[in-house]
Amino acid sequence: MGATFFALMIGPMRNFDWRSCPAAQQPSYPDPQQLADVVNDLRRRPPLVFAGEADSLRADMERAGQGEAFVLMGGDCAESFEKGDATTIRLKVQTILQMAIVLTYGASMPVVKIGRMAGQYAKPRSADTETRNGVTLPVYRGDCVNGHEFTKSARVPDPKRMLDAYLRSGTTLNLIRAFTMGGYASLSEVHSWNRGFTENPAYARFATMAGELDRSMRFMKAAGVDFGALTQVDFYSAHEALLLDYEDAMTREDSRTGDPYDTSAHMLWIGERTRDIDGAHVALLSGVRNPIGVKIGPDASPDELYALMDRLNPSGEGGRISFITRMGADLIEERLPALAQAVKADGRPVTWICDPMHGNTITSENGYKTRRFADILAETRSFFQVHRAVGTVPGGIHVELTGDDVTEVLGGGEHIAEADLAQRYETLVDPRLNHQQSLEIAFEVAEMLRS
Numbered sequence: 001m002g003a004t005f006f007a008l009m010i011g012p013m014r015n016f017d018w019r020s021c022p023a024a025q026q027p028s029y030p031d032p033q034q035l036a037d038v039v040n041d042l043r044r045r046p047p048l049v050f051a052g053e054a055d056s057l058r059a060d061m062e063r064a065g066q067g068e069a070f071v072l073m074g075g076d077c078a079e080s081f082e083k084g085d086a087t088t089i090r091l092k093v094q095t096i097l098q099m100a101i102v103l104t105y106g107a108s109m110p111v112v113k114i115g116r117m118a119g120q121y122a123k124p125r126s127a128d129t130e131t132r133n134g135v136t137l138p139v140y141r142g143d144c145v146n147g148h149e150f151t152k153s154a155r156v157p158d159p160k161r162m163l164d165a166y167l168r169s170g171t172t173l174n175l176i177r178a179f180t181m182g183g184y185a186s187l188s189e190v191h192s193w194n195r196g197f198t199e200n201p202a203y204a205r206f207a208t209m210a211g212e213l214d215r216s217m218r219f220m221k222a223a224g225v226d227f228g229a230l231t232q233v234d235f236y237s238a239h240e241a242l243l244l245d246y247e248d249a250m251t252r253e254d255s256r257t258g259d260p261y262d263t264s265a266h267m268l269w270i271g272e273r274t275r276d277i278d279g280a281h282v283a284l285l286s287g288v289r290n291p292i293g294v295k296i297g298p299d300a301s302p303d304e305l306y307a308l309m310d311r312l313n314p315s316g317e318g319g320r321i322s323f324i325t326r327m328g329a330d331l332i333e334e335r336l337p338a339l340a341q342a343v344k345a346d347g348r349p350v351t352w353i354c355d356p357m358h359g360n361t362i363t364s365e366n367g368y369k370t371r372r373f374a375d376i377l378a379e380t381r382s383f384f385q386v387h388r389a390v391g392t393v394p395g396g397i398h399v400e401l402t403g404d405d406v407t408e409v410l411g412g413g414e415h416i417a418e419a420d421l422a423q424r425y426e427t428l429v430d431p432r433l434n435h436q437q438s439l440e441i442a443f444e445v446a447e448m449l450r451s
């Protein structure tokens with residue numbers, strides 16, 4: 001977000017033909033007039049991000065697709081209004097920056113840092129309703145739509161929540177900009193935060209790399225590198241573009257070019273459940289210039305990928321489209337090669353990103369929705385192996401994480417067991433890597449990048 005030209009956004013855009021397409025995963029609002037009022041209000045509000053910033057992220061994504069940078073996307077499965085305090089946000093940003101230093105060292109390349117933050121408030125769900133003890137209510141769809149509490153008043157979709165989501169996204173971005181631009185997150189500072197992790201005997205197997213990294217930092221200092229100049233980092237925002245009314249209302253025309261941008265985030269992605277080629281989500285995002293991600297599950301076919309590329313990136317612009325694969329540790333080696341080969345044969349550039357979370361969700365014996373750290377690692381390792389075998393570029397990772405000390409994912413160096421899940425299981429939807437597990441993944445991926 002740094003020294004980018006801040007183009008002013010003028011006039012709200014009404015975009016495209018998405019309203020005539022089938023729209024999956026949308027809430028049923030009881031009062032259409034209230035929805036229309038909220039949307040009209042949102043259309044007149046300032047953009048949250050700027051076109052020039054989205055353009056520089058697109059250029060960064062292009063570099064990652066060519067093997068000249070590596071993408072780190074991370075953050076909550078679902079951000080919550082309740083946990084939107086400064087400490088929670090700061091710890092998440094710190095965690096991502098700490099991971100990024102380790103990855104930068106492993107990759108010997110710039111790391112493109114993207115938070116699943118400042119707008120990740122709407123969730124696709126497998127059913128429209130939830131039943132508990134004979135009572136059936138609308139399912140929780142994220143704080144942008146309804147409340148998590150299992151009561152009728154909380155669960156009825158409320159369009160005014162979109163205004164709250166907009167303001168919270170803005171204050172979150174403001175804090176991120178302050179942290180990353182104000183010198184707080186300088187290279188040497190972030191490096192010193194990593195000491196607590198690397199000095200922990202549980203992570204002794206990373207001691208060699210941690211030692212090398214530390215020596216590199218001391219070498220840079222000794223050689224006179226101006227650490228004062230290394231105090232600002234680019235940090236971008238992204239979320240799933242699920243709620244069509246919200247994303248449409250946030251679309252603005254760039255005053256430089258007249259091109260439409262979805263100004264709710266720098267990057268938007270389309271989920272596995274809403275990537276229907278004729279659906280409203282693909283139609284909406286085909287009409288904006290932001291870099292776009294599409295989640296790709298194990299049942300996707302080469303033809304579906306071609307159709308997505310035709311629709312979202314017909315001219316083959318670098319950095320425009322990322323395929324975020326989420327196959328599951330047991331399926332990736334079987335399913336990813338054909339897709340990677342097909343895209344390679346097409347020739348249009350795609351940035352490949354590994355989401356090792358969403359294909360590895362299980363229910364523990366004691367009833368928690370969880371994931372095994374070992375499966376997350378295994379899918380990531382296979383991602384590198386498959387792309388290297390095919391001759392395509394493993395361009396980044398996409399993980400669900402928090403900076404807090406939660407117990408939601410099994411295993412890792414802290415050996416979180418099923419019985420531990422109850423201690424601090426706080427997520428509203430999917431289980432997240434905690435702070436330590438996030439750093440552990442970063443060291444593991446850094447080793448994969450080096451090998």
Ligand code: PEP
Pocket residue numbers: 077124240270271272273295296326358430
């Ligand atoms: C998510 O990223 O939280 C999600 C729902 O992913 P997917 O669309 O891949 O299932």
Ligand code: CO
Pocket residue numbers: 077078358400429430
């Ligand atoms: Co999730």
